[in-house]
Amino acid sequence: MIMNERDLRHAQAVDIAQKMMVAARTAPKGKGVDIVECAVVDGDDAERLAQEMERVSEETGFKFFLRDAGNVRASECVVLVGTREQAQGLNCGHCGFATCEGRSQGVPCAINSVDVGIALGSACATATDHRVDTRVMFSAGLAAQRLGMLGEGVRQVYGIVVSISSKSPFFDRK
Template identity: 70%
Template sequence: MILNERDTRHEQVLSVGRQMMVAARTAPKGKGVDIIEIAMVGGDDMKVLSDKMIALAEENGMKFFLRDADNILSAECVILIGTREQAQGLNCGHCGFATCAGRTEGVPCALNSIDVGIAIGSACATAADNRVDTRVMFSAGLAAQQLDWLPGCQMVFAIPLSASSKNPFFDRKLKQETL
C-alpha cells in the first residue's frame, strides 16, 4: 500500500485541530473557573467567516481584515477560542477598577482575558508540536463573535490551521485593490 501525504493532510490537520481544542480546554484557568468556549470551523462555514470579515472591513475601514479574510480561505480549518464574561471576585484591580463591583459594565475581568490567552497559547503550542502552521487572528475572532458562533462569549480569537509548503499566514501582503 502506498499512502500519499497529500491524500491524508486534511484529516491530519483536523486531528491536530481537535488536539488543540483539548489543549485549550485543559489549560489552567483563574480560580479553577472554566468559562472558555472552543469550536472548530470548517467546510462551507469557512466562506461564511471570510465573508463576515470582508463586511467588517467595509464597516470599520481596517484593511487587514480583507487580507485575513483571504488567509482564512487558505486554511484547512479554524479553531475559535472565547471566554464568557464573569468577574472572579478577587478585587485584584487588574481591570483598572479597585473592586469587581466597581467595574464599569463592558470592561472585561482581567482574569477572563488571561484565561483565554493561556488557552490560545496551549492550543498554538499543540499545533507547533505537530508542525501545523497557525496564526492567532483578532479579525476572524471578531467576525466569529458577531456571527455568535460561541454564544455568550464577550472575547473571541480565531486560529486558522494550515499544512502546506509555506505558511500562508505570514509574510502576507494586502491585496493591491485594498491599498
C-alpha cells in the first residue's frame, strides 16, 4: 500500500486539532473549575465561519476580518476555545471591581480570561509539537461566538487556524 501525504493531510490536521483540544481541556484551570469549551470546525462549518467573519468586517469596517476569513478558508480546520462565564468568588479585583458581586453585567471574570489564555497556549504548544502551522485569531473566535458554535453562553472565544502545507498561509499576510 502507498499512502501519499497529500491525501492524508486533512485527516492528519483534524487528528492534531483533536489533540489540541485535549491539551486545552487538561490545561490548568483557576480553582480547578473547568468551564472551558472547545470544538473543531472544518468543511461547511468553516465556510460558515468565514462568511460570518466577512459580515463582521462589513458591520465594523475592520478589514482584518476579511484577511482572516481568507486564512480560515486556507486552513484545514479551526480549533475553537472559549469559556462559560462563572465568577470564581475570589474577590481578587483583577476584573477591575472590588468584589465579584460588584462586577458590572457583561464584565468577564479575570480568572475565566486567564483560563482561556492558558488553554490556548497548551493547544498551540501541542500544534508546535506536531509541526503544524497555526495562528490564534480573535476574529475567528468572535465570529464563532456570534454563531454560537461552542454553545449558548460561551464567551471570550478564540479560533486557532490549522494548516499543513509547505508554507504557512498565516505568515506573509497583507
